[in-house]
Amino acid sequence: MLYDGRPVELTAEQEEVASMFAIMKETDYMKKPTFLKNFWEGFKEVLGRSHVIKGLDKCDFSPIYDHLMAERDKKKALTKEEKAAIKVQKDAAEAKYKHALVDGRQEQVGNFRVEPPSLFRGRGEHPKMGKIKQRVYPRDITINIGRDAPIPEHPYPGQRWKEVRHDNTVTWLAYWRDTVNPKEYKYVWLGATSSFKAESDLLKYEKARKLKDYIDDIRKNYKRDWGSSDVRRKQMGVAVYFLDKLALRAGHEKDDDEADTVGCCTLKVENVECVPPNHIKFDFLGKDSIRYENTVDVEVPVYKAVEAFTKVDARGKRKGLRDMVFDTFDATDLNKELKALMDGLSVKVFRTYNASITLDRLLAEMEEAEDAYAGKTVDAKKADYDRANKEVAILCNHQRAVPKTHETSMAKVTEKLNAMREEIKALEEEHEAALRAKGKGKNPDAIASKLSKKMTALERAELQAAVKEDLKTVALGTSKINYMDPRITIAWCKRNEVPIEKVFNKSLLNKFHWAMDVESGFRF
Template sequence: MSDSEDDVPLAMRAVAPAAPPAAQNGGAGPSKPPPAAAASNGAVKAGTGAHLHGKQVVSDSDSEDEQPLAARAAAIAKPAAAAAGASNGARFSKPPPAQPVKAKRPGLLDDAVELPAARPKPKPKPAPQRPAAKPREESDEDDSSDDGKSLAERKRKLTPASKTTAKRTRDAGAGTSKPKERKRKAGSESEKPERASKRGKSEGSGGKGGSSGKKMWDTLVHSGVLFPPEYEPHGVKMLYDGVPVDLTPEQEEVATFFAVMKETDYMNKPKFLENFWEGFREVLGPRHVIKGLDKCDFTPIYEFHMAERERKKNMSKEEKEAAKKEKEEKEAKYKTAIVDGRHEMVGNFRVEPPGLFRGRGEHPKMGKIKKRIYPQDITLNIGRGVPVPEHPFPGQSWKEVRHDQTVTWLAYWRDPVNTKEYKYVFLAATSTWKSESDLQKYEKARKLKDFIGGIRDEYTRNWNARDRSERQMATALYFIDKLALRAGHEKDEDEADTVGCCTLKVDNVECIAPNHIRFDFLGKDSIRYENTVEVEEKVFENISLFKQENASGKPKKDGDQLFECFDAQDLNVRLKDLMDGLSVKVFRTYNASVTLDRLLADVSEEETVEAKAAEYNRANKEVAILCNHQRSVPKTHDNQMKVMQEKLDAMRQELQDLQADLKRAEAGKKGEDGKVLKEDSLRSRVEKKKLQLAKAEIAAASKEDLKTVALGTSKINYLDPRITVAWCKRNEVPIEKVFNKSLLSKFLWSMDVEPAFRF
């Protein structure tokens, strides 16, 4: 490990004085594909259509776990040993002397010095729609898809710190930057720009399901997917204007979806109610007696539902065991697949039942009916010559059966609510494919330390670039590096209006003199990001300018793009110029892992395992804060803390009583009850009670401290597990204290790491 500051995230380093304008240049950038399912469920987003039913299978996790290995095996340029002893922070070659500006042109900044910049990238041609296209493998939680074809023309590898950067030349007249068109064109799916398909929204081309172009398996056998049981009517009538109403089984089912949510916060959300009524009215038909939601009373159905829950809860032990056994027997054949002769666990093999879509935050589609998925909606992928999986619906066939050896998904279907996306079934996170994929992901992030010094020099210089897009991209990359922000993508009107670095609006940032910037926006999963940070002087100047006017010099207003000259896909292409395979996700993984590695570098001074585990959780919390992995305080938190406090008070009283008895025993006195007190026994009990109390106090303090942060997301997606395993070995902490059973299985490949491992 180098002693250079390059290996430390900017967020953890003191703000350095701004470099003189004449010495600055640089820039960089990535992009983002569709969100993946959590590693534990094995299903990923993808596309359109369905029938009545079909709960969303996609996880909202930031995970790269479902991305097939081959698509993420992009080679990372190896550091060349050009000069022995060169450090990570070595600088690039100086830019050529500035050229005099003869006349003002739109898009140039008045105080700028012209510096070499990347050659303009040819505009991609719209790709024709191909319904049977193979799903793309390359994707992760944050990154945009690769624009690999343009890289072949623009490839410029940034060598490790020991080498200088190749000088770039710009075509004549390339100094001007025009704002990118951010509005989507209306029209049919085929009229939409190519970028929509690159984000995994065209059939079978969704990010993680895509083809790597490389043969991934020779033989593949599995049993398909497990469908939920068909609806069984309960016959309980809802009321309309106080009168019981007859409903068909289909209508009753939809009414039940709504009734069971009677006591949730969704009943107070107008959008949820509006979307539900729209779907319910369609199911009821135009001639039904129910004409509005305001006179509907679903209480009888809700009470029936609660009674059923209570009945199941009160079943005898034998009844519960029988039900569990029956469930396991139904699932058994779907849990495994045979890949090249070896048995592998399947991720989420269940097709979720129908219901009402909830979404995260204020999702515009909350309340819409998730229709039931049938075999005719599902495409399977199996080996040639093996039996096609059966299904329980006579008269139906699978939508399609493929034999594509370049993909790793087992099945996919259109999302019944978000109809531009698809749901995928993959092998589980413990599979060989996923383990190798995880290892390569973290190795790629580790290699960034060989490039990070040069990349930071590059984007720092470009804060002064004449070209506005170069300057904007360099400023955005500074925030991605310093604050671990996600890239952010353009949103359709029917998508949650969340924001990332590349889609920040003018009103999402506030400049506070002399050099602080306040961020306030809804990030992934509609989680609010609110942070005030100290920035470099030139970054402050740039943001002030980008808030005031666009590339044409026209004033901006709230709601306008802060960075109007590029988008996440452009940034993704630029980042891959700086290092093969580099993306915003790699930046987040690198900064998260480096932060944890730094915080856990020293041997713990705590004495007990519980205290050491609490120390680890505090370090994990710092990473969660860096990545904005928040959660709302659980509704049961206050009651749980109250119970814990009562237990602590009782334990303290027990300890006082034991200590009092010990003093009597030492003085040769009897106990209050007249019994003889044994000094050795009491002394042992006092020590045990002290340890018990200390553990309980640590647990209570930790629970309160971590109530608003989600530690699991960073462990699953961003933290190299070898850091944790090595720390546990150095400090003699059982790995089970920090990794749950799921993570132990997922990261089994990391358990042999040496205690001295450093990221």
């Protein structure tokens, strides 16, 4: 690298850290002062006190960046055969880490690799972004194996595992402390197909299904609480209403060394706006600093209550913009209260319940809306499914960044659509001309049939384009993987003769193996 225009020699360790920074050249982190400041503090320490490099502004990392890019290109330029050979070798080397023997069963391991050193990439305005995540060694890692199992080898001679445990009350295979956030742990777990994960998945959905039997009473309860003279009761009544209606996350309190995000219990006055006569406008950063923006119609007592909660606290003191809307309880208190309503109930159960019941309802509505629904084309039914999936994703606020290629590919699609429209116009003219010619020219019926085919193709393409535009910021996968009971989907497929492979990819098929034999009449 260069400093003040001159080449600088770095030790291997210094070069590694410089490379972590160089590789991030094209990311938005480079514009964030917190990132730059944290990185410089870490880099400065690695450089040592008397180093010529005295600051980041005269550093030029582009030689490193160019080198890394050249390496990347070299890899890309390998022939198909060379790439395949490398992959075979890699797979063979990794094979033995991919399975674990658990109670005599062979199970898939999830993440078997330890996280390599890098710069911490926190989401949103994370105070720790840019800090150096240190290399983790066997001496940092606690492993969990059977009492009689041989202690696995590691590639660092002279080191021992931090600890070897035999704990059959937990499901992790290994853990270590995160170096950026020492109070947090990183774990190695079994894969999504494992018995442990499958069992807890089923449990999760069964708990959410149980809420169905309690929800009427819970609603009656919270409606009554809206009129309570006890502020805590009243606030909880409104909070549970939000969970029920909007599927918000719990919102636990956060430390100053984390990004400033909120959930239901940590909503601040600045996050809600009462818009007469009965609308509430939510605007806040939730998990992963994803913005939640939603204006909802609420019942009048809720509107009045929220208006009051944003003005004064339980003791009558005026609230500021940064004060909490619900000042009489936190997420733990709320969960405790929910336990009293239903065994095992917690805030997140509402989210699972809401997502699953919504999918179930939307699919059923579509089936009921048409005679002989099962006779529709598979593509049309899949489009219906995706529409329902989209509703759920929007409910859960599952967003994604607009794909980098979206604009260009959308322009191409528009161009294609226009070309099709031109073609149709030409065909229409040709058709009329043929009709006028009365048998002397081309056969008008042949043109008409060609025309109608083109029109159908256009309609399909237009629909596809609209869906694409519609979904550019919506992530469908998260709800499919985590929130919608797979039995709803599988039963729907069975009822309507849609191959399950159309809806679930290979990993989801494996992950949801426990749900495959559900009967076609299953309703959530």
